[in-house]
Amino acid sequence: xxxxxxxxxxxxxxxxxxxxxxxxxxxxxxxxxxxxxxxxxxxxxxxxxxxxxxxxxxxxxxxxxxxxxxxxxxxxxxxxxxxxxxxxxxxxxxxxxxxxxxxxxxxxxxxxxxxxxxxxxxxxxxxxxxxxxxxxxxxxxxxxxxxxxxxxxxxxxxxxxxxxxxxxxxxxxxxxxxxxxxxxxxxxxxxxxxxxxxxxxxxxxxxxxxxxxxxxxxxxxxxxxxxxxxxxxxxxxxxxxxxxxxxxxxxxxxxxxxxxxxxxxxxxxxxxxxxxxxxxxxxxxxxxxxxxxxxxxxxxxxxxxxxxxxxxxxxxxxxxxxxxxxxxxxxxxxxxxxxxxxxxxxxxxxxxxxxxxxxxxxxxxxxxxxxxxxxxxxxxxxxxxxxxxxxxxxxxxxxxxxxxxxxxxxxxxxxx
Ligand SMILES: Cc1cc2nc3c(=O)[nH]c(=O)nc-3n(C[C@H](O)[C@H](O)[C@H](O)COP(=O)(O)OP(=O)(O)OC[C@H]3O[C@@H](n4cnc5c(N)ncnc54)[C@H](O)[C@@H]3O)c2cc1C
Numbered sequence: 001x002x003x004x005x006x007x008x009x010x011x012x013x014x015x016x017x018x019x020x021x022x023x024x025x026x027x028x029x030x031x032x033x034x035x036x037x038x039x040x041x042x043x044x045x046x047x048x049x050x051x052x053x054x055x056x057x058x059x060x061x062x063x064x065x066x067x068x069x070x071x072x073x074x075x076x077x078x079x080x081x082x083x084x085x086x087x088x089x090x091x092x093x094x095x096x097x098x099x100x101x102x103x104x105x106x107x108x109x110x111x112x113x114x115x116x117x118x119x120x121x122x123x124x125x126x127x128x129x130x131x132x133x134x135x136x137x138x139x140x141x142x143x144x145x146x147x148x149x150x151x152x153x154x155x156x157x158x159x160x161x162x163x164x165x166x167x168x169x170x171x172x173x174x175x176x177x178x179x180x181x182x183x184x185x186x187x188x189x190x191x192x193x194x195x196x197x198x199x200x201x202x203x204x205x206x207x208x209x210x211x212x213x214x215x216x217x218x219x220x221x222x223x224x225x226x227x228x229x230x231x232x233x234x235x236x237x238x239x240x241x242x243x244x245x246x247x248x249x250x251x252x253x254x255x256x257x258x259x260x261x262x263x264x265x266x267x268x269x270x271x272x273x274x275x276x277x278x279x280x281x282x283x284x285x286x287x288x289x290x291x292x293x294x295x296x297x298x299x300x301x302x303x304x305x306x307x308x309x310x311x312x313x314x315x316x317x318x319x320x321x322x323x324x325x326x327x328x329x330x331x332x333x334x335x336x337x338x339x340x341x342x343x344x345x346x347x348x349x350x351x352x353x354x355x356x357x358x359x360x361x362x363x364x365x366x367x368x369x370x371x372x373x374x375x376x377x378x379x380x381x382x383x384x385x386x387x388x389x390x391x392x393x394x395x396x397x398x399x400x401x402x403x404x405x406x407x408x409x410x411x412x413x414x415x416x
Contacts, residue, residue: 014036014269014273015269015272015273015276015303015306016310017303017306017307018307018310018311020307020310020314023314024086024090024314025084025086025087027083027084027087028083028084028086028087028090031068031072031083031087031090031091032087032090032091032093032094034067035067035069035090035091035094035095036094036097038063038067039094039095039097039098039099040098042060042063043057043060043095043098043099043102044098044099044362046059046060047098047099047101047102047221047362047365048359048360048362048365050099050101050220050221051099051101051220051221051359051365052220052359054216054220054221055221056101056105056181056221056222056223057099057102057221060102061136061139062135062136064095064102064106064136065134065135065136065137066135067091068080068081068083068091068134069081069088069091069092069095069106069110070106070109070110070114070133070134070135070136071110071114071115071118071130071133071134072087072088072091072110073085073087073088073320074114074118074130074134078118078126078127078130078131078134079130079131079132079134079135080130080134081134084317084321085258085316085317085318085320085321086314086318086321088259088317089258089259089261089262089313089314089316089317090262092106092259092262092263092266093262093263093265093266093269093313094266095266096262096263096264096265096266096267096270097266097267097269097270098270099221099365100219100263100267100365100366100369100370100372100373101220101221101222101369102222103263103266103267104177104219104222104263104369104372104373104376105177105178105222106259107177107256107259107260107263107376107377108140108141108142108176108177108178109133109136109139109140109178110133110259111255111256111258111259111260112140112141112142112186112252112256113133113140113141113142113178113182113184113186114129114130114133114134114140115252115255115256116142116186116198116240116243116252117129117130117133117140117186117200117240118130119242119251119252119255120198120240120241120242120243120248120251120252121200121240121241121242122237122240122241124237125200125237125240129184129200132183133184138183138184139178139181139182139183139184139203140178140182140183140184140185140186141176141177141178141179141182141184141185141186141225142177142185142186142252143158143173143176143179143185143186143187143188143227144156144173144188144249145173145174145175145176146158146171146173146174147172147174151378151379151381151382152397153188153196153246153249154196154246156171156188156189156190156196157171157172157190158170158171158173158187158188158189158190158229159171159189159190159191159192160189160191160197160199160239162192163233164233165235165236166233166234166235166236166238167199167233167234167236167238167239168231168232168233168234169187169189169199169201169207169229169232169234170229170230170231170232171189171229172226172227172228172229173187173226173227173229174213174226174227175213175224175225175376176210176224176225176226176227177222177223177224177225178222178223179203179210179227180210180211180212180223180225181203181223182203183202183203184200184201184202184203185200185201185202185203185208185227186198186199186200186240187199187200187201187227187229188243188249195244195245196243196245196246196248196249197239197240197243197244197245198239198240198243198248199234199238199239199240200234200238200239200240201229201232201234201238205232205233205234207229207230207231207232207233208227208229208232209227209228209229209230210225210226210227210228211225211226211228212224212225213225213226217368217371218368218369218370218371218372219368219369219372220368250327253327253377253378254325254326254327254330256377257330257331257333257334257377257378257383258316258317258320258325258330258333258334260334260338260373260376260377261312261313261316261330261333261334261336261337261338262313262337263337263338263373264309264334264337264338264339264340264341264370264373265306265309265310265313265341267341267345267366267369267370267373268302268305268306268309268337268340268341268344268345269306270362270363270366271302271341271344271345271347271349271363271366271367272299272302272303272306272344272348274348274352274361274362274363275298275299275302275347275348275351275352275363276290276299276303278351278352278355278361279295279299279351282353295351298347298350298351299351301343301344301347302344302347302348305340305343305344306340306344308340309336309337309340309341312333312336312337313333313337316329316330316333327386328386328387328389328390331378331382331383331384331386331387332387334377334378334383335378335380335383335384335387338370338373338374338380339374339380341366341370341373342367342370342371342374345363345366345367345370346367348363348366348367349363349364349367382397385397
């Protein structure tokens with residue numbers, strides 16, 4: 001009989017087929033191991049159950065705050081851990097290994113909300129919010145997407161109008177993680193001059209309403225929310241001074257996409273580790289299924305993709321530490337690691353046979369969660385278009401009708 005998922009898991013060491021461990025510093029290994037130990041002890045035992053019940057595991061927040069994951073690569077001046085970006089990435093991968101929902105919580109809290117305040121906020125805003133958010137004592141959300149503005153945030157409709165020495169915001173946001181229990185919402189809105197800006201709205205603002213999106217089949221243990229803002233008045237100092245137009249969103253997204261790339265790696269690693277252990281123990285036709293060529297091919301595809309993603313991830317972290325990680329590179333990173341995680345999860349689910357669809361084995365949970373990750377932080381298509389523009393110089397986001405359609409049905413090429 002094949003072992004329980006618990007036995008299977010503890011029998012396996014972290015995947016490192018090509019020896020990437022030697023590329024890490026002592027401190028980076030230590031951060032990874034501490035987070036791994038926490039995830040094994042606190043997160044994995046409760047993750048599937050919360051996912052099944054679509055409940056957010058609030059009990060895990062103090063431990064995550066204590067570990068230093070939130071804003072992990074930011075300076076200790078703001079109560080953050082001050083890790084290298086590689087250490088921060090390794091920590092994210094470990095959390096994602098345990099729960100894609102919890103790593104999504106992290107991307108919103110740390111990658112988006114804290115990053116917006118850190119990169120675009122005033123010194124007062126940073127001092128006020130970052131230390132509490134680093135400890136998960138204060139929760140943030142980040143509202144960019146709207147019902148009619150997803151991949152194209154430049155078309156967003158939320159407005160901010162100057163009034164009574166502050167601003168009044170009106171509009172809706174969709175898909176916003178953590179908003180239903182947030183202390184602070186980072187909200188993007190259009191000013192009267194047509195430019196985008198960004199505001200901090202406190203969760204108890206009387207004009208700020210949230211509704212958790214029901215019936216999700218991905219990311220079930222973390223809540224995304226529909227926000228309605230009706231006459232939300234905020235003081236003048238609630239505006240982030242560094243938010244100056246659509247380009248400022250990219251400053252934040254470049255940071256959060258970096259974290260999401262590591263997320264894909266962590267979920268892929270867990271799927272592979274589970275699959276490898278399972279195939280060694282599961283016997284059919286008189287032998288462990290790991291001894292069959294077709295099964296080995298799937299395992300090799302997984303470990304090959306994971307190894308390449310590991311190298312890419314560490315390189316991205318080193319570039320980020322050097323201040324040289326540009327938006328197009330990070331788009332390729334997110335696109336690659338999440339797409340590879342999607343393939344890996346599907347292969348792992350396959351080699352687990354019927355057990356692959358049981359939540360007990362966690363692979364199905366990852367597979368479903370990766371679908372959400374594939375779409376957020378720039379869909380795979382949008383990140384492809386960003387990289388495409390970087391290498392060709394042509395921006396291929398918007399449709400323009402062909403000039404001079406020919407009678408034979410062929411259209412003239414459109415010049416940029
Ligand atoms: C689990 C989850 C959590 C999220 N959390 C947050 C959050 O906390 N805060 C926040 O602001 N947002 C959040 N989002 C929203 C997320 O950023 C958007 O879902 C994403 O940007 C895509 O927008 P959309 O869903 O409206 O899809 P659309 O933009 O409508 O895209 C639909 C399809 O069209 C494709 N497409 C769009 N434009 C082009 C084009 N020019 N060329 C080719 N193909 C194109 C897309 O790739 C996709 O396949 C979250 C989403 C999910 C699923």
